[in-house]
Amino acid sequence: MTTLKSKPLLRDIQEYILKTGIKAEFDSLNAIQRCLMLGEEVGELFKSVRKIDGIKTDTGTGLVEDELADALKQICAIANYFAIDLEQAFRNKERKNVGRWK
Numbered sequence: 001m002t003t004l005k006s007k008p009l010l011r012d013i014q015e016y017i018l019k020t021g022i023k024a025e026f027d028s029l030n031a032i033q034r035c036l037m038l039g040e041e042v043g044e045l046f047k048s049v050r051k052i053d054g055i056k057t058d059t060g061t062g063l064v065e066d067e068l069a070d071a072l073k074q075i076c077a078i079a080n081y082f083a084i085d086l087e088q089a090f091r092n093k094e095r096k097n098v099g100r101w102k
Helices: 010-023 031-052 064-081 086-097
Strands: none
Touching: 010 064, 010 086, 031 064, 064 086
8 A cells, every 4th residue: 555654755745646646547647638637626726716715616616725735646647757856846946946036
């Protein structure tokens, strides 16, 4: 059984997503399919935020934290597809962003 560490690093989460994706047979999805799934999850996140802000939406919206977790799962899966170390990519991008926003 695949388990996630109690205090995981981003690379631990990414590895967990890879292993559970293989177990659930999601590992055969291509980048376009993963991006479409991410889009769906982001849409569900938007609905959750609308619900909290009192903006009318259809039924079936989840909790914001659930939708954020679903979106993170898809982002990790896309990174895995392209063999990208997401934690390192994040650190590299943050170095580029230093001084960009004032």
